[in-house]
Amino acid sequence: MITQHRDLRTGQPIWLARRAPRIETQLLVEDIRTDVAIIGAGISGALMAESLTEAGFSVCVFDRRKPVTGSTPASTALLQFEVDTPLHQLARKIGINDAERAWRRSKLAVDALRERTRRLQINCEMENRDSLYLAGDLLDKNGLEKELAARRRAGFETQLLGREELKTVFYINREAALMSFDNIEANPRKLAAGYLKTAIGRGAKVFAPADIVAVEPADRGVRAMTATGQTIRCKHLIFATGYEIPKQVPQKGHSIISTWAVATVPQKQTPWPQRCLIWEASDPYLYMRTTADGRIIVGGEDEEFEDEDKRDGKLPAKTKAILAKLKKLFPDVSAEADYAWTGSFGASETGLPSIGPVPGMNRCYAVLGYGGNGITFSMVAAQIIRGQITGTGDPDADVFAFK
Known part of the structure; x- marks a missing residue:
């Protein structure tokens, strides 16, 4: 073995x-x-x-x-170029040049995956989606402004949205968010x-x-x-x-993390405009997307892996917590789970x-x-x-x- x-x-x-x-x-x-x-x-x-x-x-x-x-x-298959570690924080860990290279390569990989999948005519429900990165306990509005400056220095087109714009356009009550463009969702x-x-x-x-x-x-x-x-x-x-x-x-420098996810019942209407991918500048962070049949896939509640039995035993409680967070962010959605699952993934210090x-x-x-x-x-x-x-x-x- x-x-x-x-x-x-x-x-x-x-x-x-x-x-x-x-x-x-x-x-x-x-x-x-x-x-x-x-x-x-x-x-x-x-x-x-x-x-x-x-x-x-x-x-x-x-x-x-x-x-x-x-x-x-x-996988919930939010195929984003944004690395879990914000660019300006990654620069402090590995140096600004290598941090920018890592982020740029991640962007190129998303583009290559989209282009190659199209060229090979692979039918996998792939759609282009913008991403909304919400202020949270890791980065507040000031932190997002630092991240905006770091991304723009590296050449990424990024937009900062304030509270009023978030409410008007996306019906989200948060202090601020960063919008990035041309990520992907797919059936993994x-x-x-x-x-x-x-x-x-x-x-x-x-x-x-x-x-x-x-x-x-x-x-x-x-x-x-x-x-x-x-x-x-x-x-x-x-x-x-x-x-x-x-x-x-x-x-x-590597560890195993447990995560939990749900897919809701089909929503009666589009839950948020543009169907963008959404995630938080928090630790742990909530992340979500929509599906072609109107469901919301939402995950989070990540924690360090213990063993399979303990991870699996937390599924009902974690499902409830994730749906509560979804309902708090979007009060009008039907926060009922049709599917719920848990899995483990690798993580690193950077x-x-x-x-x-x-x-x-x-x-x-x-x-x-x-x-x-x-x-x-x-x-x-x-x-x-x-x-x-x-x-x-x-x-x-x-x-x-x-x-």
Whole structure:
């Protein structure tokens, strides 16, 4: 067992209530060779497989579950470029140049995900959405003004809204908010399945269930072994295991956080103008979006992960708390849950992921620590690791590298 096996979610995510996209899988019954082995068939593995097959590599994907059934369906899929750590605060942690590079790369990743998904004709209910970042206990109006200045210095188009404008336009009673533009919402299950199916169409193979229990890197390649005795020989191996962190990968500065989410009954009318993505400058913060059938998906109440049983046992109380916060923000909505679920995700001290070669493991790569930008950072990872494997490099690899 090379990863920390976790029960990544429980309850009923809204995406699992819909028809599952069919993904062709195989059973691994003999030893195989491939250019690239990817461990994990969620959104990170899917984006990686699609990118590397386009680059001409033979790719095999392995997962101990069925594809796209781990953390990916638990995502609320607010695909934003804004990093959890405000830009002006991140600058104090890692320096202004690297902080701006990280934020700009996140913006480029959102744009690339939108453009690539459209080019590949992947049907995943993707829509452009602006984002509204509300003043909270982390940043008040003065804090948002500092953040506005930092974002504009970095080249981001951002608008500061005061209390009156928030009330008039969005019916929200908050001191201030920042508006940013051209983020995305999507169905994360369909998104991941679409990228996996594209990779399969180019010759990739998905083996599931297949539990990788050992990885042995060498100068010219990597050997991996399964629980049932098969050997995989590859030139490169990528850990795309999400929040089940591989034991060989450095974990300093990373932690596991629990989050809870609900999807309401369909609303009788659009709950707020423009259907923008909404989140708070608070810790923990509330985050929400709408769906095509008029529901509100809202999550939050994050806290440090203890164990699956304690996390799951809090689902009723957390659901009640989230709906109460929703009702306080929008008194006229129907704050009744049709779906409620909980899951765990990785977090880091900076809000940034670690992406790239695993120290001490030749030809092995990993991605971990996503915060609230999981799918956005999955796209960054696919781009960076593709550049490292192809030898073309990546100008921002050092910002996200394992330290």
